Amino acid sequence: MVQAAVTAPRGGVRQHPAVRVLLYALARLAALFAAVVVGVYLTILVANMGGYVDQIKRAEIREQVALAVSLNEQLRRLPADVRERVAEEMVRNEERRLGLDRPFLSRSVAYLRDALLLRLGFAERMTSDTGSRLVRQIILDRLPATLLLFLSAQLLLFFTSVAAALVLSRRYGSLADRLVVALAPTSAAPAWFYGIFLILVFAAGLRWLPFGGMVDAPPPEGKLAYAASVLRHMVLPLSSLALSSIFLSVYAWRTFFLIFSSEDYVELARAKGLPDRLVERRYILRPALPTILTSFALGLIGAWTGAIVLETVFNWPGLGRALYQAVGLYDTPVIVGSTILYAYLLAVTVFALDVVYAVVDPRVRVGAGGQG
Amino acid sequence: MRSSLRELLRYPSAVAGLAILAFLVAVSVYAVVAIPYPEAIRLWSGGEAAWPRNPRYARPEWLNWLWGGRLVRTLVVTEAQGATERELGGGVRELRYHLPFHYPYQRFPSELAVFVRADYRDQAPQLELVWAGPAGPEVHLADLSPRREDVYRLSADGELRDRLGGPPEVVLFSAPDRAGQARPGTYALQVRAFLFEPGSSVQVELVVYGEVHGLAGTDHLRRDLLLPLLWGTPIALAFGLLAAVGSSLSTLVIAAVGAWYGGWVDGLIQRVTEVNLILPGLPILIMIGTLYSRSLWVILGAVVVLGVFGGGIKTYRALFLQVRESPYVEAARAYGVGNLRMVAVYLVPRAVPVLLPQFVTLIPGFVFLEATLALLGLGDPVLPTWGKVIEDAYRAGALYVGHAYWVLEPAFLLMLSGLAFTLLGFALDRVFNPRLREL
Numbered sequence: 001m002v003q004a005a006v007t008a009p010r011g012g013v014r015q016h017p018a019v020r021v022l023l024y025a026l027a028r029l030a031a032l033f034a035a036v037v038v039g040v041y042l043t044i045l046v047a048n049m050g051g052y053v054d055q056i057k058r059a060e061i062r063e064q065v066a067l068a069v070s071l072n073e074q075l076r077r078l079p080a081d082v083r084e085r086v087a088e089e090m091v092r093n094e095e096r097r098l099g100l101d102r103p104f105l106s107r108s109v110a111y112l113r114d115a116l117l118l119r120l121g122f123a124e125r126m127t128s129d130t131g132s133r134l135v136r137q138i139i140l141d142r143l144p145a146t147l148l149l150f151l152s153a154q155l156l157l158f159f160t161s162v163a164a165a166l167v168l169s170r171r172y173g174s175l176a177d178r179l180v181v182a183l184a185p186t187s188a189a190p191a192w193f194y195g196i197f198l199i200l201v202f203a204a205g206l207r208w209l210p211f212g213g214m215v216d217a218p219p220p221e222g223k224l225a226y227a228a229s230v231l232r233h234m235v236l237p238l239s240s241l242a243l244s245s246i247f248l249s250v251y252a253w254r255t256f257f258l259i260f261s262s263e264d265y266v267e268l269a270r271a272k273g274l275p276d277r278l279v280e281r282r283y284i285l286r287p288a289l290p291t292i293l294t295s296f297a298l299g300l301i302g303a304w305t306g307a308i309v310l311e312t313v314f315n316w317p318g319l320g321r322a323l324y325q326a327v328g329l330y331d332t333p334v335i336v337g338s339t340i341l342y343a344y345l346l347a348v349t350v351f352a353l354d355v356v357y358a359v360v361d362p363r364v365r366v367g368a369g370g371q372g
Numbered sequence: 373m374r375s376s377l378r379e380l381l382r383y384p385s386a387v388a389g390l391a392i393l394a395f396l397v398a399v400s401v402y403a404v405v406a407i408p409y410p411e412a413i414r415l416w417s418g419g420e421a422a423w424p425r426n427p428r429y430a431r432p433e434w435l436n437w438l439w440g441g442r443l444v445r446t447l448v449v450t451e452a453q454g455a456t457e458r459e460l461g462g463g464v465r466e467l468r469y470h471l472p473f474h475y476p477y478q479r480f481p482s483e484l485a486v487f488v489r490a491d492y493r494d495q496a497p498q499l500e501l502v503w504a505g506p507a508g509p510e511v512h513l514a515d516l517s518p519r520r521e522d523v524y525r526l527s528a529d530g531e532l533r534d535r536l537g538g539p540p541e542v543v544l545f546s547a548p549d550r551a552g553q554a555r556p557g558t559y560a561l562q563v564r565a566f567l568f569e570p571g572s573s574v575q576v577e578l579v580v581y582g583e584v585h586g587l588a589g590t591d592h593l594r595r596d597l598l599l600p601l602l603w604g605t606p607i608a609l610a611f612g613l614l615a616a617v618g619s620s621l622s623t624l625v626i627a628a629v630g631a632w633y634g635g636w637v638d639g640l641i642q643r644v645t646e647v648n649l650i651l652p653g654l655p656i657l658i659m660i661g662t663l664y665s666r667s668l669w670v671i672l673g674a675v676v677v678l679g680v681f682g683g684g685i686k687t688y689r690a691l692f693l694q695v696r697e698s699p700y701v702e703a704a705r706a707y708g709v710g711n712l713r714m715v716a717v718y719l720v721p722r723a724v725p726v727l728l729p730q731f732v733t734l735i736p737g738f739v740f741l742e743a744t745l746a747l748l749g750l751g752d753p754v755l756p757t758w759g760k761v762i763e764d765a766y767r768a769g770a771l772y773v774g775h776a777y778w779v780l781e782p783a784f785l786l787m788l789s790g791l792a793f794t795l796l797g798f799a800l801d802r803v804f805n806p807r808l809r810e811l
Contacts, residue, residue: 031643031646032646035643035649035650038650039647039648040650042647043655046656046660046663047663049664052663184798185790185791185794185798186791187794188736188740188787188790188791188793188794189740190744193740193743193783193786193787196771196779196783199771200771200774200776200780203772204772204773204776205774211771211772308655308658308748309654309747312747313747313766323655324658327655327659327663335659338652338655339652339655342650342652343652346649346650350649
């Protein structure tokens with residue numbers, strides 16, 4: 001990513017390396033921020049259907065006002081034209097309250113500004129578990145559930161697969177190795193797909209584990225019992241996440257390590273008689289570090305994109321399901337709020353990776369130009 | 373190319389993948405030829421009305437092999453016997469006959485219904501239906517005044533259920549001494565019809581719904597699942613292939629253009645790639661499905677557009693930057709090859725070995741994406757697809773009730789097609805990337 005994205009300051013003057021790094025970092029930051037702005041604006045446009053959602057809302061306001069007027073005894077007694085005028089006034093007030101009196105384009109820019117400043121505002125229909133309409137509260141309510149599930153899945157899977165891959169690369173061609181290679185294609189299916197199987201077998205068939213949700217209803221008393229219940233509910237979603245990716249990622253890492261261990265300098269180190277552990281650590285893992293880091297960080301961020309479906313299947317009260325509900329309810333602020341959160345997280349991660357790359361990989365020569 | 377193919381066939385995984393693919397293509401061709409598109413749509417979106425004589429939630433018939441033939445098959449009784457006709461005076465005729473049938477099972481049927489077809493001008497005939505078991509008293513079922521085409525569903529008749537003290541399909545087949553078991557034997561539906569017009573007639577058909585149906589079973593709307601399973605195949609293959617072709621080819625061309633022209637073109641492409649990275653893909657697809665259109669082809673377009681500036685661009689770009697420096701490109705430039713021709717003829721073909729395996733391994737992702745969207749309720753409203761079957765099953769609670777066949781059949785086909793492409797892709801990867809070959 002870095003190699004491709006280095007935007008070197010042009011001009012022949014040789015600068016101090018620190019200045020160059022700083023300039024590079026600033027340029028990257030600016031580029032990433034621009035990407036966030038454009039990406040979020042596009043999301044705002046899509047989520048509002050380019051302004052069409054406004055018409056839906058306007059029609060709804062009219063309907064509500066008409067209903068309110070017809071139910072109101074005092075208003076009903078007024079002459080028709082006066083009543084009409086009162087209704088018009090109510091519609092206009094409501095539209096002004098929601099900002100619908102301004103053209104969509106100017107409002108979309110305001111949305112963008114608010115989003116970028118993380119002023120997430122109020123949801124239109126959804127409420128948080130505590131009854132709050134604050135988008136921030138809705139997201140904060142749901143975030144821990146998503147983090148709990150996907151963070152633990154990602155950590156578990158990542159370290160297991162890298163460790164397993166190292167072991168396999170040490171003795172490739174063994175039965176275990178061939179098994180993993182043979183099973184790698186099973187990762188073509190997404191996690192929810194395995195989730196359905198697991199529910200069929202372990203929840204519907206054997207009745208060992210719950211169908212879904214995060215905790216028993218009613219929640220058990222006591223911290224320990226609560227944690228145990230949550231753990232029990234996590235088994236199936238975690239296993240389906242594991243099933244859907246573990247073989248492929250072990251296979252990919254194993255192949256990756258094998259490619260690195262067939263480099264000449266590794267052969268040389270082995271020929272020198274260095275112990276295997278040392279060769280592994282210094283000559284295989286060290287140069288592979290940037291890739292490992294990238295994959296780990298992007299995997300961490302990307303994990304929740306699969307959350308929408310998995311959380312729906314397992315009834316997991318996380319951000320993914322909230323987002324799905326928000327789309328169904330045309331609740332733009334919630335959609336934009338979770339998008340901006342994701343965009344910022346991603347941008348920060350990519351930027352951090354760029355910097356880390358420059359630190360751990362001496363081959364990335366910042367600003368050296370002419371790289372590939 | 374031919375040598376690559378020969379080499380490919382040396383991998384058992386490639387042969388297996390190709391064999392599965394050939395099977396899926398054969399199924400697709402059969403589906404499209406045997407059930408024409410409009411017919412498929414009519415049957416699928418017509419719901420219950422298109423399949424009135426199919427049982428609900430029926431398991432596939434081949435399961436009867438495992439059950440030793442104990443599962444009930446649907447019986448359609450049309451043959452009337454012992455018809456007698458009597459003039460009652462005043463133009464009224466009485467018609468009596470019965471529909472006998474042999475019921476060999478110890479399990480209960482899933483439902484009972486009487487299909488009536490009456491031919492009359494103004495005044496509908498009156499019907500009296502009576503049930504006769506192998507032993508025991510006759511049971512009066514109902515008096516009907518049917519429309520020209522009518523269905524009387526015994527199992528949905530609350531009054532009858534109350535009178536019998538249980539679901540009709542159970543009580544009518546029970547023996548008093550053996551609870552929970554149907555009594556095999558000869559049953560009959562007795563019909564007494566009063567016709568009020570000369571030349572009018574009435575035909576009655578009894579349907580004893582079973583528990584199994586066809587090769588694939590049925591769903592909650594009595595639809596034969598074989599239809600979506602068959603028709604889902606060409607749709608899944610087409611969606612996967614088109615999405616993969618669309619996104620990977622355009623990605624390749626764009627990467628080549630960027631690498632060749634360099635400068636601001638390259639910069640712009642990279643910025644767009646970054647924006648695309650920020651965009652939340654699945655939520656956007658969900659929004660498009662919810663707000664704009666749920667047509668599979670609109671979604672396909674969106675998938676391609678989102679995929680054009682995907683992560684693959686960086687890989688291809690790195691490759692093209694290398695190729696750009698190679699001597700043959702320099703030679704081509706020396707004898708004056710134009711920019712466009714350079715990209716199309718000299719650069720893009722060089723990436724095919726990298727593209728092909730990636731392209732093939734992309735396909736299952738798209739096939740499953742269709743199912744994912746369907747599961748979220750954003751499947752195409754008219755097309756019978758595998759994903760729709762899974763969605764229906766999921767919404768109808770098949771996971772919880774234990775209608776496993778309903779989920780497992782489309783899942784099996786999804787898995788099969790996913791496996792076919794991945795197996796093939798893995799083998800292609802080894803053929804075209806010799807570095808992987810010995811690993």
